Amino acid sequence: MDRRAFVTLSAAGLVSALAGCGSEGEGFDLGKDVNAPKRLGFSQVGSESGWRLANTSSIKKAAGLREIDLTFENADGDQKKQIAHIESFIDDRVDVIAFSPVVESGWDDVLRRARDAGIPVVLTDRLIDSTDTSLYVCSIGAEFISEGNLAALYLGNTFAKAKTPATVVEILGTKDSTPTRQRSEGFAATAAKEKRLRVVASEPGDWTKAGGEAAMRKLLRKHPDVDAVFAQNDEMGLGAVSVLEDAGLDPGRSPRIVTVDATKAGLQALVAGKLTYVVECSPEFGDDLMDIVVDLCLGGTVPRRVESEKAVFDKVSAEDALPDRTY
Ligand code: GYE
Numbered sequence: 001m002d003r004r005a006f007v008t009l010s011a012a013g014l015v016s017a018l019a020g021c022g023s024e025g026e027g028f029d030l031g032k033d034v035n036a037p038k039r040l041g042f043s044q045v046g047s048e049s050g051w052r053l054a055n056t057s058s059i060k061k062a063a064g065l066r067e068i069d070l071t072f073e074n075a076d077g078d079q080k081k082q083i084a085h086i087e088s089f090i091d092d093r094v095d096v097i098a099f100s101p102v103v104e105s106g107w108d109d110v111l112r113r114a115r116d117a118g119i120p121v122v123l124t125d126r127l128i129d130s131t132d133t134s135l136y137v138c139s140i141g142a143e144f145i146s147e148g149n150l151a152a153l154y155l156g157n158t159f160a161k162a163k164t165p166a167t168v169v170e171i172l173g174t175k176d177s178t179p180t181r182q183r184s185e186g187f188a189a190t191a192a193k194e195k196r197l198r199v200v201a202s203e204p205g206d207w208t209k210a211g212g213e214a215a216m217r218k219l220l221r222k223h224p225d226v227d228a229v230f231a232q233n234d235e236m237g238l239g240a241v242s243v244l245e246d247a248g249l250d251p252g253r254s255p256r257i258v259t260v261d262a263t264k265a266g267l268q269a270l271v272a273g274k275l276t277y278v279v280e281c282s283p284e285f286g287d288d289l290m291d292i293v294v295d296l297c298l299g300g301t302v303p304r305r306v307e308s309e310k311a312v313f314d315k316v317s318a319e320d321a322l323p324d325r326t327y
Pocket of ligand 1: 048049050051052125126179207232233234260261281
């Protein structure tokens with residue numbers, strides 16, 4: 001039995017999906033024949049984490065199954081490369097462009113070109129901060145703010161009996177990216193509301209284990225008695241674990257650690273007691289993306305927003321989920 005604490009946000013996802021129905025897809029009547037080839041240009045952030053690799057394989061697998069002609073590019077964390085990818089997709093006259101924005105700002109010019117060329121753009125995983133809503137037709141991904149809320153809520157509960165708020169250090173992902181900003185906001189909002197946690201410092205860890213190690217070393221020097229760590233993804237959390245163990249501490253218990261993603265490595269560390277909680281952020285939305293691509297190609301309307309599921313794992317529910325975890 002899968003004992004994850006599912007947070008039923010599907011209702012909200014549905015509402016926002018319905019809210020956009022009949023509006024955003026219009027204006028891009030590609031009106032292709034149902035059997036005509038459908039060409040998708042996709043620019044991926046990079047291959048920085050288990051989550052990212054799982055997301056890439058979900059997209060490639062779904063495109064294969066739906067016989068969508070996919071041009072897949074990897075930007076290795078470089079926005080300039082992503083902009084060049086989108087430029088080449090426009091020049092190649094693909095039917096639909098989709099990409100996961102490595103950072104939130106600086107997309108207006110290239111997306112305006114795509115729009116004016118009559119090519120609809122779909123954002124996956126992350127968002128952009130442009131006020132011009134005509135620059136993309138749909139976004140697919142997780143609701144990062146509530147991931148931060150959940151991380152603080154579950155971590156805070158473990159300090160319910162404490163007389164004073166527990167001190168927390170935060171390991172951040174890439175600066176100016178949606179998950180970094182929103183997970184931080186969500187965590188801070190719930191910490192302020194629940195008054196059981198106090199974030200005393202944060203350091204960027206660029207979503208990698210090595211980055212998590214370097215960040216934890218800096219944070220531990222400044223805060224040797226820290227009570228808890230909020231690592232914004234599993235890899236950075238696992239980096240923190242190895243630094244804390246080297247320092248003779250007992251990561252998972254003291255300090256407690258909550259991460260986000262729920263990759264296999266994250267769930268294994270949770271079962272081993274090295275992590276306290278893991279908030280799931282599903283990378284498997286390849287099928288959702290291909291549904292949107294097909295609907296756009298056939299001149300249909302698409303929802304403005306499609307939200308992926310999330311859940312919170314503890315040691316017991318992680319043990320249950322591990323056998324089926326593919327990434
Ligand atoms: O949490 C991390 C990846 O954008 C949700 O990026 C994604 C984040 C994910 O590098 O592992």
